[in-house]
Amino acid sequence: MRSMSAVPADKNKRGFSMAVSYKPQLNYLDFRDLTEQIQFQSTEGKIWFGEQRMLLMHLNALAAFRREMVNSMGVERAKGFFLRLGYQSGIRDAELARKLRPHCSELDIFLAGPQLHSLKGMVKVVPLEIDIDQDTGEFYGKLEWIDSFEVEICQTELGPMDQPACWALLGYACAYTSSFMGREIIFREISCRGCGDEKCVIEGKPAEQWEDAEEFSRYFKADPIMEELYDLQAQLSSLRISLKKQQGQYYGIGQSASYNKVCKMIDKAAQGKVSVLLLGETGVGKEVIARSVHLRSERADSPFVAVNCAAIPPDLIEAELFGVEKGAYTGANQSREGRFERANGGTIFLDEVVELTPRAQATLLRVLQEGELERVGDNRTRKVNVRVIAATNESLEQAVEAGRFRADLFYRLNVFPVKIPPLRERVEDLPLLVEHFLGKFHSEYDKQTLGLSDKALALCMSYGWPGNIRELENVIERGVILTDNNESISEESLFAVSPLVNASPPADCVDTGGKVTCSQSGGGPKDWFEHILGNGISLEEVEETLMRSALERANQNVSKAARLLGLTRPALAYRLKKSGILAET
Numbered sequence: 001m002r003s004m005s006a007v008p009a010d011k012n013k014r015g016f017s018m019a020v021s022y023k024p025q026l027n028y029l030d031f032r033d034l035t036e037q038i039q040f041q042s043t044e045g046k047i048w049f050g051e052q053r054m055l056l057m058h059l060n061a062l063a064a065f066r067r068e069m070v071n072s073m074g075v076e077r078a079k080g081f082f083l084r085l086g087y088q089s090g091i092r093d094a095e096l097a098r099k100l101r102p103h104c105s106e107l108d109i110f111l112a113g114p115q116l117h118s119l120k121g122m123v124k125v126v127p128l129e130i131d132i133d134q135d136t137g138e139f140y141g142k143l144e145w146i147d148s149f150e151v152e153i154c155q156t157e158l159g160p161m162d163q164p165a166c167w168a169l170l171g172y173a174c175a176y177t178s179s180f181m182g183r184e185i186i187f188r189e190i191s192c193r194g195c196g197d198e199k200c201v202i203e204g205k206p207a208e209q210w211e212d213a214e215e216f217s218r219y220f221k222a223d224p225i226m227e228e229l230y231d232l233q234a235q236l237s238s239l240r241i242s243l244k245k246q247q248g249q250y251y252g253i254g255q256s257a258s259y260n261k262v263c264k265m266i267d268k269a270a271q272g273k274v275s276v277l278l279l280g281e282t283g284v285g286k287e288v289i290a291r292s293v294h295l296r297s298e299r300a301d302s303p304f305v306a307v308n309c310a311a312i313p314p315d316l317i318e319a320e321l322f323g324v325e326k327g328a329y330t331g332a333n334q335s336r337e338g339r340f341e342r343a344n345g346g347t348i349f350l351d352e353v354v355e356l357t358p359r360a361q362a363t364l365l366r367v368l369q370e371g372e373l374e375r376v377g378d379n380r381t382r383k384v385n386v387r388v389i390a391a392t393n394e395s396l397e398q399a400v401e402a403g404r405f406r407a408d409l410f411y412r413l414n415v416f417p418v419k420i421p422p423l424r425e426r427v428e429d430l431p432l433l434v435e436h437f438l439g440k441f442h443s444e445y446d447k448q449t450l451g452l453s454d455k456a457l458a459l460c461m462s463y464g465w466p467g468n469i470r471e472l473e474n475v476i477e478r479g480v481i482l483t484d485n486n487e488s489i490s491e492e493s494l495f496a497v498s499p500l501v502n503a504s505p506p507a508d509c510v511d512t513g514g515k516v517t518c519s520q521s522g523g524g525p526k527d528w529f530e531h532i533l534g535n536g537i538s539l540e541e542v543e544e545t546l547m548r549s550a551l552e553r554a555n556q557n558v559s560k561a562a563r564l565l566g567l568t569r570p571a572l573a574y575r576l577k578k579s580g581i582l583a584e585t
């Protein structure tokens, strides 16, 4: 059991009461690993904390907002909103703490939560007593909150409350600790300056150890008003979906102007009988569009058959498309119908149509002109009524010029060409598509991630997507697989190798003293090795510099420096000796 308990009377030099029976490895007041996560991308209008986008906002504004909420919906409801507000950021910070301190003791990892509360300017947290055992799930915590921003709101805007007032802070503590422990931990404010007590003190333990746990947990469930709204919303969207299905209007997902234009074209094409030619890069969703043409047409109740012409060996394609009679060639042991006969009355989708052999092209032309075909090895003519939707990602005109594609067939197919834009020309649809694929893979893998981190989404928005929607689908699937429940999907879990996106603008960092430092020439995490390689700096020099900086940061404490570098103390000591640094110190 890791524990840290305190005798309140025992003041130590850090200015808060903490008699420690188990010492955290890290100095509680030294959390530069957290401070360093803050980046000001001022020219871009963004502040980052790790991979999450943050806001600097006025406490006054939040105070006014809180007063308005209390006045318009009452204390209980407002309290619920603020508890849930804190809850959301607690979950995210627990994730960050685990990532940033993988090699630390569980107590040091846990303390990142209180430290983050201080770092964000919300409250100074003084741990009085903490018992953690992640293995058994035991938890007890008692902490004091000094200078809570919520108490300040009471003092400036709301006046004294008749119950504890540090709502968002409490929601944060509950979420952070529950996520950290992997079980429901509830904190209560046992005294609060916001309601006239001398101090704000919170106590936390597993939910089942509180008598009124169930009642309290209700605050974390969405508000009844919201639930009703969500219910209505859900009903509305399911009605919309069924309506769309009824009308066969499912085109896939998108709301961008360029995609809407395509949808309008498809609307027009669907009603008629003409062949449709879908043009566009690989992965843009041609089959989805072809299916929607079918669903919107009078043929919706008849079969829709999709064929990728490039996936079928050339010597089999005729038999596959148009059928074969027994004995037509060695191996044709029985007669069978082709895809065109199977699609009779409905629609056939021929993807990569340019791959058809000359003989298959001739038969296809006959189907389009006469509505009839003969199976391979047969001399009986069969009538078929099939609408053809063809697709290609290379220019058919060029194939005609090169003599690979019949000109007369091209004119037949090209009656109604529709160009589907690549994903990079409709990035505004990307968040919708991401949501769609997240939903799909969450249910496929029975998982629930927190979705893309803000940075991961920003990367997706600026990436070129040469493989289009299919590539996006694969990337999201990878992200869902690599991300644990209740964690957000990071850039690294989306892309094995980070794609080169337009060099990101310089970001300012907060130094350990809390000052904003200007970065030099980008200075992003991806640029450092460019800098090293470009300037002919040797591996030895890099190692030496790293070790010197780690020592400096650790106040020449070798054990601490070793931890910073992810090494054992002996391993670092050996390297220090070898490079002659240790002799100097």
Ligand SMILES: [Zn+2]
Residues within 6 Å of the ligand: 145, 148, 151, 164, 165, 166, 189, 191, 192, 193, 194, 199, 200, 201
């Ligand atoms: Zn309080």
